[in-house]
Amino acid sequence: MVASITGNPALAGSNIVNDTFYQAFIWLDPFAYTAVIKHFSASAEQFNFALLINRIMVIVVSVMLIYVLLRFASRPVSSQPRSADASSTCAAPPSTQCYQAVELHGSAFASFMTLLKTSVHAILTNKLTGGLLLIWALIVCNTVASSNGYIEPLSTLAYTSQDALNHFAFDMLALLGTCLVVLWSWQVTSLARSSNIAQLIAATPMKTHQLLLAHLLTIFWLVVCFLIFAALGSSIAQWLTGSEYQVQAYLSTLSLVGLPLSLLAVTCVCIFHLCRSQVTAGLLVCLIVCIKFTPLMTYLGLTHTLWSVAWTPLQAPDTFWGYRASMSSYWPYMQVWGLAAFSLVCTAMMLSYRGAGLSRGPVSRVHSLLIAPWGLTVAAFIGLHLQLVAEKPLTNSHKREEFKARYEQLFSGWRDRAQPSIEHLDAKVDFYPLEQRAEFKLTYTLVNHHDEAINQVLIGRAGFYKWADVVFDGAKKVSFDQMLNQAVFEFDQPMAPNETRTFVSVLSYQQPILWPIRGHQFVTPELSYIRSVPFIATVGYQTNYELTDPQLRAAHHLVSQPELLPSTLFADEAAGSGRYDWMRVSTTITTKEGYQAVAPGELVSMRSQKGRHIYQFETHAPIRAIASWLSMPFSVQTKQQNGVTLQVFAPEKSKAAELHLSAMADTVQWFNEHISAYRAKQLSLISVPRIGVTGYALPQVILINDDVGFRAQPEENAGFDQRYRRAVHETAHQWFGHDIGNGVSDDSAFLVESLAKYVELVMLDTHYGPTAVDALVAYESKRYQQRRAMDFGQGRALVDANQSYDQYSRATLVFAKLREAGGDEVIIAALNSLWQHHGYPKRPANSMDFVRYLKVSAGIAHHDLIERLFLQPPAQLES
Numbered sequence: 001m002v003a004s005i006t007g008n009p010a011l012a013g014s015n016i017v018n019d020t021f022y023q024a025f026i027w028l029d030p031f032a033y034t035a036v037i038k039h040f041s042a043s044a045e046q047f048n049f050a051l052l053i054n055r056i057m058v059i060v061v062s063v064m065l066i067y068v069l070l071r072f073a074s075r076p077v078s079s080q081p082r083s084a085d086a087s088s089t090c091a092a093p094p095s096t097q098c099y100q101a102v103e104l105h106g107s108a109f110a111s112f113m114t115l116l117k118t119s120v121h122a123i124l125t126n127k128l129t130g131g132l133l134l135i136w137a138l139i140v141c142n143t144v145a146s147s148n149g150y151i152e153p154l155s156t157l158a159y160t161s162q163d164a165l166n167h168f169a170f171d172m173l174a175l176l177g178t179c180l181v182v183l184w185s186w187q188v189t190s191l192a193r194s195s196n197i198a199q200l201i202a203a204t205p206m207k208t209h210q211l212l213l214a215h216l217l218t219i220f221w222l223v224v225c226f227l228i229f230a231a232l233g234s235s236i237a238q239w240l241t242g243s244e245y246q247v248q249a250y251l252s253t254l255s256l257v258g259l260p261l262s263l264l265a266v267t268c269v270c271i272f273h274l275c276r277s278q279v280t281a282g283l284l285v286c287l288i289v290c291i292k293f294t295p296l297m298t299y300l301g302l303t304h305t306l307w308s309v310a311w312t313p314l315q316a317p318d319t320f321w322g323y324r325a326s327m328s329s330y331w332p333y334m335q336v337w338g339l340a341a342f343s344l345v346c347t348a349m350m351l352s353y354r355g356a357g358l359s360r361g362p363v364s365r366v367h368s369l370l371i372a373p374w375g376l377t378v379a380a381f382i383g384l385h386l387q388l389v390a391e392k393p394l395t396n397s398h399k400r401e402e403f404k405a406r407y408e409q410l411f412s413g414w415r416d417r418a419q420p421s422i423e424h425l426d427a428k429v430d431f432y433p434l435e436q437r438a439e440f441k442l443t444y445t446l447v448n449h450h451d452e453a454i455n456q457v458l459i460g461r462a463g464f465y466k467w468a469d470v471v472f473d474g475a476k477k478v479s480f481d482q483m484l485n486q487a488v489f490e491f492d493q494p495m496a497p498n499e500t501r502t503f504v505s506v507l508s509y510q511q512p513i514l515w516p517i518r519g520h521q522f523v524t525p526e527l528s529y530i531r532s533v534p535f536i537a538t539v540g541y542q543t544n545y546e547l548t549d550p551q552l553r554a555a556h557h558l559v560s561q562p563e564l565l566p567s568t569l570f571a572d573e574a575a576g577s578g579r580y581d582w583m584r585v586s587t588t589i590t591t592k593e594g595y596q597a598v599a600p601g602e603l604v605s606m607r608s609q610k611g612r613h614i615y616q617f618e619t620h621a622p623i624r625a626i627a628s629w630l631s632m633p634f635s636v637q638t639k640q641q642n643g644v645t646l647q648v649f650a651p652e653k654s655k656a657a658e659l660h661l662s663a664m665a666d667t668v669q670w671f672n673e674h675i676s677a678y679r680a681k682q683l684s685l686i687s688v689p690r691i692g693v694t695g696y697a698l699p700q701v702i703l704i705n706d707d708v709g710f711r712a713q714p715e716e717n718a719g720f721d722q723r724y725r726r727a728v729h730e731t732a733h734q735w736f737g738h739d740i741g742n743g744v745s746d747d748s749a750f751l752v753e754s755l756a757k758y759v760e761l762v763m764l765d766t767h768y769g770p771t772a773v774d775a776l777v778a779y780e781s782k783r784y785q786q787r788r789a790m791d792f793g794q795g796r797a798l799v800d801a802n803q804s805y806d807q808y809s810r811a812t813l814v815f816a817k818l819r820e821a822g823g824d825e826v827i828i829a830a831l832n833s834l835w836q837h838h839g840y841p842k843r844p845a846n847s848m849d850f851v852r853y854l855k856v857s858a859g860i861a862h863h864d865l866i867e868r869l870f871l872q873p874p875a876q877l878e879s
Contacts (some may be wrong), residue, residue, distance in 0.1 A: 006363040008613035013689045025052045030058055052462020061668045078701045112210045122191055123184060124225070125343040132180060133229045138718035139176075140233030143168050148241040153692075154718040154779060157711055164234050166316040175293060177226055177261045182285050184222045185268035188215045190278060209349045212273055216345070220266040226261075256314060256323075259334060263311040264288075266341045270348040294690045303396035305388070306381060310337045312514045315832035320651070320689035320706045321526040326516035332387075333514075336380045343373035350362045384514070391512040396461045403463040404850060405556035407484050407545045414458050420495060422445035422625060424584045425532075427599075429592040431631040433525045436511035436524035442536055448500045448683055453494035458541060459503075460486040462534035468507035475503070503539045525633075527688065528591075531698065532627040543745055565800040566748050567871055570848035578744035578844040584631065591631040596649060600632040600700045602681040621679060622840070623699045624738045630686060630701070642666035642672045643681070650687040656710045656723060660685050663727035664702075666763055671735055674828050676835045678734060685727065697733035704730065720768055725760050732759040740834055743844030750799045750847040755831075761815055762824060777816045784809035789876065799847040806874070821865055822858050829857035 025049055115172055124130055144164045151157040199602050231250050238245055252554050268285050275281035290296055292308045305311065311331040314328040323330075348369055394400045424445035433440050448454050457475070461468055472476075475489040496503055501864055509530060511523050520531040547553050553560060570576055585597040588610045601619035608614070633647040639661040647659040647662045663687065668678050683701040687710050695701040704710075704726065714721045741751035757780075763774040787805035788795075798814055803808050818827065833853040839843035851870050855863055 003599060007687050021403070027054055027057070029054065032879075038778045047448045069324060078245065111573060112214060115211065116217055117192060118212040119142075119188055119214055119440055120159050120221055123187055123218065123222060126187070129184075129187075129222075132183075133225060133721055134177060135644050136180075136226065137229040137233035137236075139172070140168050140230050141237045143172065144237035145241055148237070148243060151712045152708055152722060154714040154715050154720070155708065155784075156503075156715050157707065157720045158244035159238075159241070159715070160319070161234075161238060161244065161249040162253070162317060162319070164238055165249060167232070168234070169253050169257050170314070171869065173209045173230060173257055174261070177223070178264060178289055178292065180226060180260060181219070181223065181265040182268055182289060184219055185265060185272055185285070186221075186278070186282065187874070188218050189272035191271060208352060208354050211354050212269070212345070212348055213274070216266060219269050220262055221259060223262050223265055225257045225303065230254065244738040253317075256330065260310040260312055260314075263334075263337050263341045267309055267344060270341075270344040273348040273352045290391070298397070301398060303398055306336075306385065310322075310341075310741065312337075313514075315516050315518075316690075318690050318707060318709065321524065324517070324526060325691075326523055326587075329512075329516050332384060333573045336377075336384050339373070339380050340377045343370070343377045346370060346373050367583075388514050390703050392515050393466075398475060399548060400463070401552055401556070403484065404547045405552075405558060407486070407542075408547070408558060409482065409556075410481065411458065411486060411541060413586050414541040417541070418450040418452055418454050419449075420454060420501065421581070422539055422583045423447040423500065424586070425625075425627060425628065426586045427588070427629065429530070429587065429589045429599075429629045431528050431589065431595070431597075431629075432517070433523060433528055433592055433595065433631065433633075436523045436525075438509045438523050438528065438530060440505075440507050440509070440536070442505045444503050444505065444537075444539070446495075446503070448495045449499050451497055453489070453496050453818050455494050456488055456490045457495075457539060458488055459537055459539055460484070461537050462545075464534065468505045468537050470505050472501075472503035474501065503767045507536070510878075515688075520549045520691070522691075527686075528629075528631040529688070529703075530629050532625075544843070564746060565796070565801050566746065566750070566847045567797050570846045573852060574850070575822065576843055576846055576849065577742075578747075578846070580743040580840050580844055581623045581625045582840060584622050585617075585619045585627050587615075587617040587627070587629065589617070589629060589631065591615075595631050596636060598628075598647075598649065598686060598701060599633075600627050600683045601700075619680065623679070624742055626738075628701050630696045632686065634687070637661060639645065639665055642678070644678050645682045646670055647682070647684040648687075649684065650706075650710055656711060657719065659723055660709070660727045661706070663724045663763070664731045666767055666792060667728050667731040667759065670759070670762065671732075675831050676733065676739070676839065679739065682732070682779070685730075697737060698731045699738045700732045700734070702727075702733075719778075720764055720772040724765065724768075725776070728760055728763045729756050739840070740838060740845050740869055744846045747808050747846045748766070748800055748802065750801070751813075751845060751850065753804075753807040754798065754801075754814075755850075757808055757811040758815040758827065763817065773816070777812060777834070780809040780812040784813060797873060799851060810874060818865070822862055826854065826858045826862070830854040833857070 091552075112134060118352075124783055144167055147167045148164070149156040150160050152456055172326070196440060197253045205869075215295065231254060234250075235245070248338075270280065271284050272281045275284065285523045288309050292311065297303060305565045307311070313326050313329045314323070317323045317325075350367055361664065388395055394403055422444055428441040429438060430440075446457075448650060456478070457471055459472075463483075463485055465485070467482070467487075470487065470489075470816070472489050474493065475491045477487050478490045480487040489503075491501075508523065509523060511517075517524070521535055522529060547556065547558060548561070550560060571878065585600050586603065589597040591597055593608065593613060594611060597613065597615040599615070599617040599624055601617035603615060604618050605616040606613065632649060634651055635653050637650075637653055637657045640644045641664070646661055646668070648660050650657050665681060668683070671678065680700050683700055683702070685704060688703045689706060691703075691705075694705045694708050709723055709726065712723065714723075733752065736755040737752040741747075741755070760776065763772055764776055774847040784805055787803075791803065791805075796806070798800070798806060798810060801810070814829070830850060830853040833856070834845050837843075838849060851866065855866055
């Protein structure tokens with residue numbers, strides 16, 4: 001809430017509501033957000049005196065509060081009995097007190113209900129509980145209201161209840177819910193002790209299981225109240241902002257996130273019941289919370305999803321496919337954790353004594369009954385672990401690092417060995433969307449471009465997948481590393497220079513059940529998308545498998561690799577090196593009736609047979625060796641531009657699709673007129689769900705996130721349309737990235753991302769005017785200043801940059817300055833030289849090649865400016 005009203009740039013929709021309040025919070029903000037952000041906005045050399053005073057004040061106040069609480073907690077509780085009722089039948093003095101037998105009335109159920117009502121009433125009427133629930137509702141209301149309509153800067157979204165829920169239900173609710181569950185578990189289980197009636201309850205006929213069940217139902221009701229207050233706060237925010245209300249979204253989302261929270265609450269209650277010491281129980285619960293919300297186990301090298309109690313991989317849904325990305329993995333986790341919670345409840349019922357900890361009685365045969373639930377629980381966890389590994393062998397970062405290190409240790413000798421190149425890939429792909437499965441038969445045509453014969457070839461597959469069946473006529477497999485998915489094939493007759501050979505790889509893809517969809521490979525009824533890298537078999541040594549982090553390389557005893565910056569490595573034009581990795585692709589896709597198909601190349605035929613559609617695609621020239629295959633039940637909108645068929649696939653026809661087509665057409669036309677014609681006959685843009693990218697370009701295929709690309713609208717005073725800008729950027733990657741800008745592994749992303757930002761400026765200027773350019777420059781300038789303020793490094797030259805804010809935002813500012821100084825003619829001339837001297841199949845270009853051509857086209861008068869903009873650190877740019 002503080003961040004939203006003090007202009008914190010980390011929170012969407014935040015702004016300074018009152019300057020006096022803002023100045024006060026520079027000193028009084030308990031989290032120091034305001035002081036830190038204020039310091040970043042000022043000079044980095046200035047001492048942050050306000051932050052120092054703020055921290056001292058917070059520490060002093062915290063110590064005082066802890067002291068007061070400890071003094072209050074240490075006060076002795078009076079143990080003197082209350083004065084006897086005047087109507088008591090036993091009026092004897094204390095020294096001669098008499099005791100009378102009391103006859104119990106009512107059933108065990110009535111006693112249980114009385115205990116349950118007493119527990120619920122005691123917690124809910126507690127002022128702390130009421131205050132916390134009210135604060136929670138206000139936090140949710142503020143979060144939803146301040147985020148209403150936000151999707152990205154300069155864009156807005158017609159919010160629904162699901163959008164509102166996504167802002168708090170999958171992160172903030174879990175964290176604060178866990179903290180409250182821990183507090184309430186302690187309060188519920190210690191209620192009798194704090195009220196000095198623990199011994200009284202122990203003397204009653206109340207059974208242990210009745211007491212435990214009452215506590216469990218109490219904590220469950222508190223969790224329900226927590227969810228109700230969350231729904232109440234969000235609903236009020238939606239009512240205030242007028243967004244679309246969806247009752248079903250509230251019921252489904254809060255139920256799904258509430259179930260794990262309830263299981264965690266059960267775990268905490270049982271721990272407090274089983275431990276004789278509340279301190280011990282508290283430490284155990286704190287350890288569970290620490291493991292759940294910190295990278296402790298990863299730091300210890302024990303990364304696993306099952307360390308986090310009651311955790312599930314449930315992801316926030318979207319309007320594209322709801323919970324499709326993670327629902328299949330949610331219930332298996334819930335079943336395992338539910339079984340574990342049940343076993344823990346059984347243990348607490350049988351081994352604890354009325355909430356006082358483990359019973360001191362002897363172990364009997366009855367206790368052996370616990371073997372059954374715990375045996376099932378252990379078996380369930382082992383089964384879940386084995387299935388996780390089977391679906392994804394490299395289950396965590398440690399295994400991925402180990403795979404890469406071992407790969408380099410065992411196969412680095414192949415790095416400089418002559419290996420054939422893939423000249424042609426013939427793909428036969430069968431999509432079965434309802435079964436979430438795809439079958440592949442890939443025929444590779446290899447050619448030896450070396451001057452020497454090749455006796456052996458290394459064929460492998462990424463460690464994320466199982467080995468693919470390989471049939472290589474004229475060669476036999478002489479070795480195979482099952483752990484690394486690498487096989488060595490030896491030719492019966494050496495492969496002579498310029499000779500071609502073929503092999504066939506057969507593989508399948510089954511959508512994992514336990515791993516949510518977060519990347520580029522998935523097959524679902526809503527959309528199927530497979531990217532060839534890293535899915536299909538590889539030929540030769542793969543340098544992208546190597547570890548690049550110096551510390552990781554040292555930890556795995558690998559030879560250190562000195563970091564050579566492009567500005568130094570390619571300073572001399574003669575130092576340029578690299579090789580284009582391109583191939584021709586033929587594709588035959590079969591899919592379910594009613595589904596479209598997309599692949600690289602021109603669609604040369606389409607027919608139906610036996611209830612399936614059959615599409616054939618052909619690239620008439622080599623493309624960068626990253627193929628993709630997609631199938632979706634979408635409508636398509638098309639447009640012709642310079643002989644290129646532009647296509648937009650989306651769940652529904654919309655004006656957004658028309659805008660994307662215009663952006664694609666404008667970009668294709670500009671490149672055709674000024675730089676180089678588009679190499680293919682077809683370019684497709686597909687609406688995709690949240691898979692970690694807002695925009696992503698593949699050869700002849702563009703992916704745009706549905707929320708930012710199709711649901712979003714520009715703000716009233718945005719200055720430009722983010723949808724148009726993004727479509728231009730991704731279309732430009734057909735030239736910058738998939739034409740020029742690949743083949744040199746040691747180069748930066750300058751030729752790919754930074755030059756695409758230049759095209760954004762040109763397209764906005766051409767079709768929307770200088771006002772749109774000014775708006776883009778202002779937007780990128782703000783982004784750059786904010787991100788730069790958070791980076792304490794010295795910064796790099798633009799051609800060496802490895803930070804996204806440099807490659808995108810700073811590049812926009814650099815090219816805006818360059819356009820102002822020398823005009824587009826200078827830059828276009830440099831780009832033409834780049835294509836003339838480095839277009840496929842000539843030597844691939846690097847970043848310094850562009851700088852050299854730019855100096856030639858700009859003339860000596862602009863050399864200092866070019867040096868400052870492209871070859872010096874950002875501090876020089878800012879000055």
